[in-house]
Amino acid sequence: MASALVGCLEAQEVDARRPLAHFPPDIWGENFVNFTPQDILMMETYQQKIEPLKEEVRKMLINNHTDVAKKMKMIDEVERLGIYYFYEKEISELLNQIFEELSRKNFNIDYDLQSTASQFRIFRQHGHKMPCDVFNKFLDDEGKMKETVKGDIKGIVSLYEACHLRVHGETILDDALNFTTKILESIASVSEQARHALKQVSHFGIQRVESRFYITFYEDDESRNQTLLTLAKLEFNRLQLLYRQELTQLLKWWHNLDFKTKLPYARQRSVECHFWAIAMYFEPQYSEARMLLIRVLLVISILDDTYDAYATFDEIQQLTQAFERWDLNAMSQFPKEYMKLVFQFVYDVYEEFDKEMSKKGRPYAAQYAKDRVMDLIRSYYLEAKWFNAKYVPTFEEYMMNARITGVAQILGTSSIMGMDEIVDEKPFRLIAEAPKAIRACEVIGRLMDDIVSHQEEQARGHVASGVECYMKDYNLSREEVVAIFHKMFEDAWKDLNEELLVKANPSENHLPRPVLKRILNLSRVVDALYKVIDGYTYSEKLIKEDIITTYLRPFTM
Numbered sequence: 001m002a003s004a005l006v007g008c009l010e011a012q013e014v015d016a017r018r019p020l021a022h023f024p025p026d027i028w029g030e031n032f033v034n035f036t037p038q039d040i041l042m043m044e045t046y047q048q049k050i051e052p053l054k055e056e057v058r059k060m061l062i063n064n065h066t067d068v069a070k071k072m073k074m075i076d077e078v079e080r081l082g083i084y085y086f087y088e089k090e091i092s093e094l095l096n097q098i099f100e101e102l103s104r105k106n107f108n109i110d111y112d113l114q115s116t117a118s119q120f121r122i123f124r125q126h127g128h129k130m131p132c133d134v135f136n137k138f139l140d141d142e143g144k145m146k147e148t149v150k151g152d153i154k155g156i157v158s159l160y161e162a163c164h165l166r167v168h169g170e171t172i173l174d175d176a177l178n179f180t181t182k183i184l185e186s187i188a189s190v191s192e193q194a195r196h197a198l199k200q201v202s203h204f205g206i207q208r209v210e211s212r213f214y215i216t217f218y219e220d221d222e223s224r225n226q227t228l229l230t231l232a233k234l235e236f237n238r239l240q241l242l243y244r245q246e247l248t249q250l251l252k253w254w255h256n257l258d259f260k261t262k263l264p265y266a267r268q269r270s271v272e273c274h275f276w277a278i279a280m281y282f283e284p285q286y287s288e289a290r291m292l293l294i295r296v297l298l299v300i301s302i303l304d305d306t307y308d309a310y311a312t313f314d315e316i317q318q319l320t321q322a323f324e325r326w327d328l329n330a331m332s333q334f335p336k337e338y339m340k341l342v343f344q345f346v347y348d349v350y351e352e353f354d355k356e357m358s359k360k361g362r363p364y365a366a367q368y369a370k371d372r373v374m375d376l377i378r379s380y381y382l383e384a385k386w387f388n389a390k391y392v393p394t395f396e397e398y399m400m401n402a403r404i405t406g407v408a409q410i411l412g413t414s415s416i417m418g419m420d421e422i423v424d425e426k427p428f429r430l431i432a433e434a435p436k437a438i439r440a441c442e443v444i445g446r447l448m449d450d451i452v453s454h455q456e457e458q459a460r461g462h463v464a465s466g467v468e469c470y471m472k473d474y475n476l477s478r479e480e481v482v483a484i485f486h487k488m489f490e491d492a493w494k495d496l497n498e499e500l501l502v503k504a505n506p507s508e509n510h511l512p513r514p515v516l517k518r519i520l521n522l523s524r525v526v527d528a529l530y531k532v533i534d535g536y537t538y539s540e541k542l543i544k545e546d547i548i549t550t551y552l553r554p555f556t557m
Contacts, residue, residue, distance in 0.1 A: 081228060116138075121158070125203070127502035133172075153194070166497065181198070250291065266302050267305055272547070276529075307381070365417045439495070448531070467481050
């Protein structure tokens with residue numbers, strides 16, 4: 001990892017030119033700095049207990065005597081319990097087979113609402129475009145949901161979740177979402193399942209957080225499969241220890257950099273960055289990829305806070321020119337010590353990526369990653385020029401630049417850099433060309449952040465956000481713009497859902513499914529962290545409990 005940097009930030013100067021944000025401090029202290037030999041031994045113990053259970057569940061999955069409904073229910077449970085990666089090949093083959101059988105029957109299946117909606121969701125999640133016509137039998141003569149389904153709470157929750165896999169033109173699901181939302185809101189005071197569904201749609205949620213909730217829910221289900229439950233709890237506990245082991249390594253490096261002292265204006269969010277990386281890929285085989293991605297997240301965080309919440313415009317110009325040269329000698333021209341620290345940090349991280357990827361025979365991966373961070377720096381610089389000139393861009397101008405500051409391209413590129421199954425250059429090139437899935441993620445990321453952050457940012461001095469630009473262009477109120485943006489999110493999710501469906505004739509510019517899953521997970525992070533407030537900056541108010549349960553609360557066996 002990058003070498004520890006020397007020097008310290010000048011004493012905080014009273015300078016009206018600096019748009020200081022006064023971010024909340026780190027809330028984690030020494031919680032994650034130690035990983036003991038006992039922890040390693042416990043990981044090994046969990047692994048030993050897991051192996052025979054894995055095989056037992058595998059036999060259940062491939063049992064030819066199990067009917068389709070029960071098999072689909074088990075696939076759903078395996079996935080929602082967070083252990084699907086043990087059986088990806090088996091699940092894929094089963095779903096292909098079952099989908100073909102249902103296709104031959106024109107999807108004429110005699111299932112209740114819960115099972116129909118559940119199967120619809122599962123097939124859509126795996127890229128199979130199950131037709132929304134399967135819900136027609138639950139409609140009355142006027143094309144509205146029958147009154148008789150209102151009392152089927154499990155069915156209503158299942159339909160609500162399924163609706164979020166819809167694509168453009170599926171009016172029946174648009175109507176069903178409105179219908180189910182009203183019912184869930186009416187029973188939320190007495191139903192934990194309804195409250196959770198309204199708080200966080202499973203398709204939009206961080207998978208590790210959703211698995212934690214589902215394991216707890218499943219444990220109270222009288223129809224639970226005890227073998228599945230035990231395996232899920234053991235594996236959750238094992239991964240919890242793996243995450244803490246990763247965090248220990250991360251925090252040693254981060255504390256050695258001592259940015260808490262040297263760059264006190266910047267957010268200290270190393271734990272939150274690791275949590276973000278888990279949200280991108282929680283599976284154990286991606287440990288190395290997570291550690292790589294975390295460094296990129298911290299680079300973005302430091303650059304964002306430097307350009308947005310500390311540096312003067314003259315300093316921003318000098319920093320940007322130095323990054324364009326990509327030469328350590330450029331630091332000799334910096335008037336402030338903090339500028340050297342920031343430049344050296346970013347430079348070291350990407351030079352290390354170059355060495356790591358070259359060793360793996362994939363130097364192009366590091367080059368694409370570096371190109372994307374330079375795009376981000378240039379976009380931050382353009383925002384600074386707009387603010388310095390007191391210029392409010394049009395919404396179209398703003399979004400051209402915001403596509404980059406929404407970080408879908410840089411994080412999409414960086415996330416696949418550490419994935420061993422990405423073995424050629426093509427996915428990196430496609431991400432840089434911003435196909436539909438990337439553009440959808442950009443809209444979700446940038447505009448959700450703008451809605452929850454723009455008022456605070458404007459108060460301290462900040463370039464106009466998408467909200468202000470849209471208000472100015474169309475002479476609308478904030479409330480009207482927010483409503484329009486929510487419709488944009490909805491359309492962007494439909495675009496992303498469409499891209500996730502298996503294409504009969506995939507085009508040359510269609511992203512491979514493993515890459516699309518990273519883009520999906522990035523959109524999920526944004527939805528979970530920016531739905532109400534800026535949950536990255538104000539983690540104590542939004543995701544503290546999720547982090548505690550993910551890292552510090554094992555299940556009782």
